[in-house]
Amino acid sequence: MVLLTSWRAIFQARSAMEVEAMACLEGVRLAVEWCHQPAILESDCSALVGELQKETSLRSQVCFIERETLEFGRLLPELKIRLVRREQNSVEDKLAHLAKRTTHTAVWHMQVP
Template sequence: MRQHWPLPEETKLAYTGPDWLLLLLNSCSPPIRDLTKLVLWKAWSLHNDITHESESSSILGSVHSLLSMRSALDEMQQQQGVGCRDEQHCSSSDKRIRHSKGKQKGLASSWTPPVKGWTKVNVDGSFVAQTGGAGVGVVARDDQGRALFAVCQELRRCADAAEAEATACLLGVRLGAERTPGRVVLETDCARLAAALKGSSDRSELGFIIGETHEHAKMLEEWKVVQVKRESNLVADELAQLARKTELSKVWLNCAPACIANLLELDCKSDS
C-alpha cells in the first residue's frame, strides 16, 4: 500500500476522518469512484430508514436497487452523449454481481412462459405510504422468454398501493393492445385487481381504471387475467421499484434494461 500511496508521509498526517475517504476516492478510477459513491449513498439511505423506522431493504434488495440506479445513470449519460467511461469494466462487474445473485435461494423463480401464440404481460406496482412515492413496472415476453417491451413509470399522483397496482394493469393491457394485439395473458400478484378485472364492472374507487383497462382489452384478439405469486413476478416488481426509487419513466421496445437482465435469465432457466 505504501509504495502506491500518492501523498508523502508528512502530508498524510494532516488528514483525518472523512478526508481519508476523499483522498482514496480521488486516487481511484472513475468507474470505481462512481460505484463507491453509490454504495455510500445506499448505506446512508438505509441508516435513515432504520432511524425513522420506515421500510428498509434486504441485502438482496439493496443490490438490486444499486444495479438499477447504475443502469439508469448510464442510460441518462448515453442520452446526453457522455456514455459509459469504462464499458468493459462496467459489464464485467455486472456479470460478477449477477452471477453471485443467481446463486441465492431467495431468487428462485416460478415464472412460466406462455403457450405458443400468446404473449405474457407481467405487471406490478410499488407504493410507500411514508413518502407517497409510487411506480409501476411492466414486461411483455413471448413463448421463448424474449422481452417484447419493458416499462417503468413513476406515478406522481397515487393514493395507495391498490391504485399503483391498478395503474400497472391498465398500462400493461394498453401497451399489449398497441404492441402485441393478439392473445395476451396478464399476470399480477394482486388478488384484488385480478378479481376486479375478471368481473364485468367495479364500483370501487378503482372502477374508472378498471373500466378503462377493459376498453383497451377490446382491441385484443383474446385476453385473460391470472393471479400469480410474487416469485413469479420478480421482473415487473424490479421495474416498479426502479421507477419509484429513481423517478424514471421509460419504455424499452424489443429489449430490456440491464438491471433486469439477470432476472430474465433466471426466469428462462427456471422453465428449462
C-alpha cells in the same frame, strides 16, 4: 417470450391498489399500441385481478381504471388476466423499484432491460 416491458414512476395515487391498477392500464394500452396479438396481464393483487376477471359490476375504489383497462383489452385479439404470487413477479417488483429510484418512464419492445 416477453414482447413488452415498461416502467413508470407514479406519484399521485391513494393506495397500492390504485398504483397496480394504473400499471395494469398502462400495460394494456401499450399492448394495444405495440403488440396487436393476444396478451397476458399478470398481477399479484388478488382484489384487482378478481375485479378484472369478473368484468361486471366493478365497484372497487379503482373501478374507473378497471373499466378503462377492460375497454382497451377488448381491442386486443385476446386478453388473459392472471393472478401470480408475489414471488413469481420479481421482475415487476424490480422494475417498480427502478421507476421509483429513477423517476422516469421507459418502454422496451421485444427485449427486457
